[in-house]
Each structure stands twice: as C-alpha cells, then as structure tokens.
Amino acid sequence: MPWSRIKPDTNEPEFLSQDMHGSATRGLAASEPDFQRGGPTGRRISYGEATNEALSQALSLDPRVFVMGQGVDDPSGMFGATKNLHLTYGRERVFDTPLAETALSGIAVGAALGGMRPVYFHNRPDFLLLAMDQLVNHAAKWHYMFGGAASVPLVFWACVGRGWGSAAQHSQALQGLFMHVPGLKLVMPSTCYDAKGLMLAAIADNNPVLIIDHRMNFKQRGIVPEEPYTVPLGKGVIRRNGRDVTVVAVSHLVTEAFLAAQELAGEGIEAEIIDPRTLRPLDEELILSSVARTGRLVVCDTGWKTGGVTAEIAALVAEKGFGSLRAPIARVANPDLPTPAGYTLEQAYYIGKDDIRRAIVNTVRGQEA
Amino acid sequence: MSLTFEAKRNLWRSMLRIRRVQERIESEYLKDEMKTPVHLYIGQEAIATGVCAALRADDAINSNHRSHGHYLAKGGDLKAMMAELFCRSTGCSKGYGGSMHLVDVAHGNMGTSAIVGGGIPIGTGQGLAFQMQKLDRVSVVFFGDGAADEGTFYESLNFALLKKLPVVYVMENNGWAVCSPTNTRHCGDNVFHKGATDRLFSAKIDGNDPELVLETAQKAVERARRGEGPSFIECVTYRILGHAGCVSQDPKGYRDLAEIEAWRMRCPVCAYQAKLLAECALDAQALAEAETEISAEIDAAFAFARQSPLPTAADLHHNLFCE
Ligand SMILES: Cc1ncc(C[n+]2csc(CCOP(=O)(O)OP(=O)(O)O)c2C)c(N)n1
Numbered sequence A: 001m002p003w004s005r006i007k008p009d010t011n012e013p014e015f016l017s018q019d020m021h022g023s024a025t026r027g028l029a030a031s032e033p034d035f036q037r038g039g040p041t042g043r044r045i046s047y048g049e050a051t052n053e054a055l056s057q058a059l060s061l062d063p064r065v066f067v068m069g070q071g072v073d074d075p076s077g078m079f080g081a082t083k084n085l086h087l088t089y090g091r092e093r094v095f096d097t098p099l100a101e102t103a104l105s106g107i108a109v110g111a112a113l114g115g116m117r118p119v120y121f122h123n124r125p126d127f128l129l130l131a132m133d134q135l136v137n138h139a140a141k142w143h144y145m146f147g148g149a150a151s152v153p154l155v156f157w158a159c160v161g162r163g164w165g166s167a168a169q170h171s172q173a174l175q176g177l178f179m180h181v182p183g184l185k186l187v188m189p190s191t192c193y194d195a196k197g198l199m200l201a202a203i204a205d206n207n208p209v210l211i212i213d214h215r216m217n218f219k220q221r222g223i224v225p226e227e228p229y230t231v232p233l234g235k236g237v238i239r240r241n242g243r244d245v246t247v248v249a250v251s252h253l254v255t256e257a258f259l260a261a262q263e264l265a266g267e268g269i270e271a272e273i274i275d276p277r278t279l280r281p282l283d284e285e286l287i288l289s290s291v292a293r294t295g296r297l298v299v300c301d302t303g304w305k306t307g308g309v310t311a312e313i314a315a316l317v318a319e320k321g322f323g324s325l326r327a328p329i330a331r332v333a334n335p336d337l338p339t340p341a342g343y344t345l346e347q348a349y350y351i352g353k354d355d356i357r358r359a360i361v362n363t364v365r366g367q368e369a
Numbered sequence B: 001m002s003l004t005f006e007a008k009r010n011l012w013r014s015m016l017r018i019r020r021v022q023e024r025i026e027s028e029y030l031k032d033e034m035k036t037p038v039h040l041y042i043g044q045e046a047i048a049t050g051v052c053a054a055l056r057a058d059d060a061i062n063s064n065h066r067s068h069g070h071y072l073a074k075g076g077d078l079k080a081m082m083a084e085l086f087c088r089s090t091g092c093s094k095g096y097g098g099s100m101h102l103v104d105v106a107h108g109n110m111g112t113s114a115i116v117g118g119g120i121p122i123g124t125g126q127g128l129a130f131q132m133q134k135l136d137r138v139s140v141v142f143f144g145d146g147a148a149d150e151g152t153f154y155e156s157l158n159f160a161l162l163k164k165l166p167v168v169y170v171m172e173n174n175g176w177a178v179c180s181p182t183n184t185r186h187c188g189d190n191v192f193h194k195g196a197t198d199r200l201f202s203a204k205i206d207g208n209d210p211e212l213v214l215e216t217a218q219k220a221v222e223r224a225r226r227g228e229g230p231s232f233i234e235c236v237t238y239r240i241l242g243h244a245g246c247v248s249q250d251p252k253g254y255r256d257l258a259e260i261e262a263w264r265m266r267c268p269v270c271a272y273q274a275k276l277l278a279e280c281a282l283d284a285q286a287l288a289e290a291e292t293e294i295s296a297e298i299d300a301a302f303a304f305a306r307q308s309p310l311p312t313a314a315d316l317h318h319n320l321f322c323e
Helices: A047-061 A085-089 A101-113 A132-145 A175-179 A192-204 A215-219 A253-265 A284-294 A309-320 A343-349 A353-365 B005-031 B045-053 B068-073 B078-085 B119-132 B151-163 B210-225 B257-265 B268-278 B284-307
Strands: A043-046 A065-068 A117-121 A155-160 A185-187 A209-214 A220-224 A237-240 A245-249 A271-275 A278-280 A297-304 A330-334 B060-062 B139-144 B167-173 B201-206 B231-236
Touching (some): A043 A047, A047 A085, A047 A117, A047 A192, A047 A215, A047 A220, A065 A101, A101 A117, A101 A132, A155 A192, A155 A215, A175 A185, A175 A209, A175 A297, A175 A309, A192 A209, A192 A220, A209 A215, A215 A220, A245 A253, A245 A284, A253 A271, A253 A297, A253 A353, A271 A284, A284 A309, A297 A309, A297 A353, A309 A330, A330 A353, B005 B078, B005 B210, B005 B284, B045 B068, B045 B139, B045 B167, B045 B210, B045 B231, B045 B268, B068 B078, B078 B284, B119 B151, B119 B167, B151 B167, B167 B210, B201 B210, B210 B231
Parallel strands (some): A065 A117, A117 A155, A185 A209, A245 A297, A297 A330, B060 B139, B139 B167, B167 B231, B201 B231
Antiparallel strands (some): A043 A220
16 A cells, blocks of 8 residues: 555654653754764664564564564565564574464464564554464463463554544554553554664563554654664653643654644643653553643543543542642544545545544643643 | 357456556546555556456445456545545545545445455354345455455455355465565465365466456356355456556566566456457457447546536534444
8 A cells, every 4th residue: 555645754753862761851852963862873764664663673682583464474474564684584583474464473372482572563462363362362361371481572563544544444443452451562663773672672572562552654754773672661751841741641642742833832821741661550640740740631642542541541640649630631633433445435434643643632721622 | 168259258347447547547646636645556466357247236246456457346436436536525435535435325335445354254144144134145355465464364365264255365476565576465365275175166267368367256156146155366466557656656676577477468458359350350440439438438537627616614524434
C-alpha cells in the first residue's frame, strides 16, 4: 500500500532528551546539530532501522536469541524491522514460519522453556488473537503457576496497521486486551531511540513481553546511538514539560499530542506530555506526580475507549490522584466500533492531533471553550 | 467429461470475465481511487469458475482475502463489487469492508474474512446448519495453501468428518503465501491426501483446468448432498501477480522470474480459450462479442462506482448491532 501517501517520512519532533532513565532532563538546544541529541554516537536513522539494529545486536550478543515469524525474511522484512537479518545470522536463527500462529506461539513458549530466547514477529495484532491461548493461558501464567520454578523469556511483536482500507481485521490496536493480563509485560514504543532500547530490554527480560508497535511510527526518523543500550521496562518519560494539564499518550499519539501541545503553547496553554512507553508495568509514579502538578488529565490511546488503556489510566488517577484533580479527566480514543474500510469513514474514525488539542482546551478552559 | 459446447463457453466466459476485471483493477490501481488493499486472482480463475459451476444458487461459499474471483463466479454483482473497492455506499458492504470483505447474501456468500484460515470453520459451521435443518445445501470453503498452515483447517476437517458435514474444502495451492513458498511451509503433500481416504474424498488436481475442477467439484458436491460427508480438493495453480496491489508493487527478488514466466505460459484463460477454439466450441466472432460485452460491463461498473456517493461521518455508527 502506498504508505508514503498515508504518512510521509518525517523527523521526530524535538522532544525532551530521551534520557535512558526516563527523567525529564532537557535536550540540547534546537540549534545544536542533530547528532548531538542522541549522545555522541547517535545518528538519525529510521524507526525500522532502529528496531533492526536492536535485533541484530541481540542476535550477535546472545546465542539464545532467535527471530521467527511469517515473512521475517521477506524483501520488505516486516517494515524493515527484520530486513536481511537472515543473511547475517542464517536461517536457523532468523526463520520464516508457516502461518500457524496458535501452535507456533506455543512452540515459542516451549523454546523459551527449553533455554532459548525467541522473538516472534506477528505482523499485526489482529493475528495475535490466534496466539491468545498460548500467550494468556500459558506464557503469562507459567512463572506464577509453578511457584517461580520456570520462566518464559520471550518477546512477541506486532504492528498496528492503519489506513488504505486496512479495515476491521487488519488495524486493531488491541493493547487494552493485553493490558488486562497479569504476567504479561506490554510495551508500546513511540520513538526510534525507544524502539531500539525497549526491544533490547524486552529480549533481556526473563518474562513474556509483548511489543505493540504502530505503522505510523515506521514513518519516523530519529536519533539513535549505535551501541547497544536498554530502556528500562516500566519507566515512562516526559516528552514535554507543562504546568496546565497532563497528557498521557501512547505510541504514535505521543507525536500527535506533542504537536497539539506546541500549537497550544502559542495560546497560553502549557501541556505536559507523558509517554508511558510500557503499559505494563505502568509508571504510575510519573503520571501521578505530573497530575499532582497540573491538576488535569487527558489520556490518549490508539485503541478503543471502553475497557481499554484510557479507561485504566483514568481509573488509576481517579483512584490515587483524585485529590489533585481540578477538572474531569478527558479521554481521546477510537470510537467503540470495528474499523471501517472506506477512507471517508476512516477519516471520521481515527483520532489525532486536533482531537487531542480539543480535549486539552476543554479540560483546561472548561467545556464551553 | 462430456460438457455441452454451451457449458464450456460458460466456463470460459466466467474465467475471462474474472480475468478482465482483475486486469482493469490492476491497471487503474495506481490512480489511488481504490483505497483498499487488492489481492488479485489472475492465474487462478479456473478454480472459482469450475467449483462454482458445480453449485446451486443456494449453496454457500466462503472465501478469503483473494476473493474477487469467488464472488464473481458465484454470481456476485460486479457493480456492487467495484463500488466496494471504491469505498462507496453502493458497495456490497456499503464501503465498510473494502476489497477483502465482500459479501453477497443472495448467492450464498455470507461474508469474507481476511484472517487467514478464519473462513474455514465458518464454512464448516454453515455446513452444520444445513445438515441440522435437513437442507440439501452444500457449503464450499475456498482457501489458500497458507490457510492450510493453520490449525483451523485440521480442526474443522476433523469435525466435518465426525459429523459427515456437507462441506467441500477447496485449497488453492498457488505456490506462495505473500513471499513464502509453499514448500518452505509444508512438509510434502497435505496429510489429508493420505490416510483418511475411507472417510474423506480427497483429490489433488490441476487447478488451471476448469473442466477437471468442475468434474472433481461435482463429485464432491454430489457426495455432500447425499449426506456422505466432506471432501478436500487441492487445486494446484499459481499466483501470477504479487501478493497484493498491482504489478509494480510486487517486491523484487523473492521469486524466480522464470517460474512466473513458466506459469504465464500455462495461463488457464488462454489455454482454455485455445482448447475451445480448437474444438470449435468457440469461434472468433463469439470471442470478440464476449470481449466487447465484458469490457462494456466493466466500464459500466467502474462508472457506477465512481459516480456513487461516499459514506459520510454520519454513517460511522451504523450497523454495530442488528436492530
Ligand atoms: C491469521 C493471519 N495470519 C497472517 C495474515 C497475513 N496474511 C494475509 S494473506 C497471507 C498469505 C496467505 O496465503 P494463502 O492462504 O496461500 O493465500 P494466497 O494469498 O496465496 O491466495 C498472509 C500471511 C493474515 N491475514 N491472517
């Protein structure tokens, strides 16, 4: 599909420095050359290249790591994420699979129990539903159910599709379903730097980790250090400081929220943008301390509204941060509908910068604004 | 097989129509008016055509992401299909489904899933419903070799055998699942070609021969109607174009150009047309007339699609639940 026409390739916005420990240290001035922002060895590379580099380094550093999935050795290599890895590491360690997602998910669990560290690429979250039994009934339970006797170090990866009539079965953002499951770590990167660091952290983790990426992220270019590094799971990051309202956004909506906040800065509203990076474990402390400063919360997610990520984060703040709230919590999420195929319907369906902007203004100025 | 000349011409015409529709979609795809991922059926026309020729209007079909041929061969309206590809309100799914989600209830096509293997149990369930209602309708499931990787296939066939369901499983082995060849995903022939032959009618045939497909499908369908249970037909064919989109969107380097060329030489439409001409079942005039008619029908369908209204934001919340 002509992705270049759905979203052009863009450089990531000038976020706050993407410090490894998730604290809000300021980046170098915008006037500094690009390469300095990601540290001395950072280069500007694409999101796919960043993910690919993480996999490549994991494969070269740890002989237990292997990459599997339908199409990982395709010419396009999973939007670039797995491209050409089989040439470097061989088809024993980077291999195409039959479509059989249900059994192969169990096979990945078994391989993890047998001493390997599988990374299973599923292309779209929609196909993860075939993996649900092994992921939820088995992988997520194994360590607990056997009193810690065994562990399942595996990574599942899937990328949310969007646009060009992807329609109801090729565009689902199912993080809400997976966030519900204890024993499963859930990662949603939004920058090239994090795509690499979170992948390396997920592979190093001794638990089942699900990374849900987004097709829109793959249109980004950002500063990424060349050496291997990890971004800790469970640590969010402040992408922009602001005093008036806390905006928690995930995945590609971090950029949308950031752009909305930049616009609103000109109108006297300063929004703080928080990127949780992992939804499970969730960096509750970061969100609650921000809301304690701003007194307001807008939550944005690429998934559905009911029973999903925005519901969970709103509930967290209502439960533990109620005292700081000065306005009702606002949620920006996809409507509770299957994704329609037609582009006019897609346009009405998807949320973005303008929806976030509206929610911020309403939250800060009251509904009449 | 003794088919009348008319029956042969009908097979040929159905294949030609599917081919010309696919070619037109392909040639116009880069205009970006059809904002939907298209999976073209070029090279596989004999399968949908031959199988559907063995069916009654009230028999059911279940298909997959590559469904244009099945939809048309079963009697689907071309205008409604093209309007769906143009994302219009007049489309068979009113613009909510797109190319991968065609539906045609009037001809027993209850909707198409793009989850590979997803349609196989559903088609099996339709067979169960026909059996429970003591109807002599048959349910046909079209799926690719990729779907035969999935557990749903084996689980469904086991259940169909257990219950002797009136289901015909038609596997279109076109050599590829996206960029993965069948022989890197399957270890030799499908297990259902062996071992279960006392319970299952199974056949592996040339899927580019429409008469052979029809003949084999007829046997399977008659068996199903008599209450003798399911069948499994593997049709060997080839996906001449890329997995999705038009020719220029097919990535390079994953398959041998000579392989594509060899299968192009075995084009089912050209081969069958040549055969009918040689048999005098078809003449140059009938051929020219069919081409003209089909071309006019396609023009009209594209014009209809382009002129049709687009759904609007006000339509977004319709149809989540049935009234
Ligand atoms: C469960 C599932 N896994 C993966 C995909 C992605 N996908 C779509 S079509 C396809 C290949 C299917 O191959 P096959 O069944 O042989 O049909 P063909 O495309 O060759 O007609 C794949 C992998 C999907 N839609 N559903």
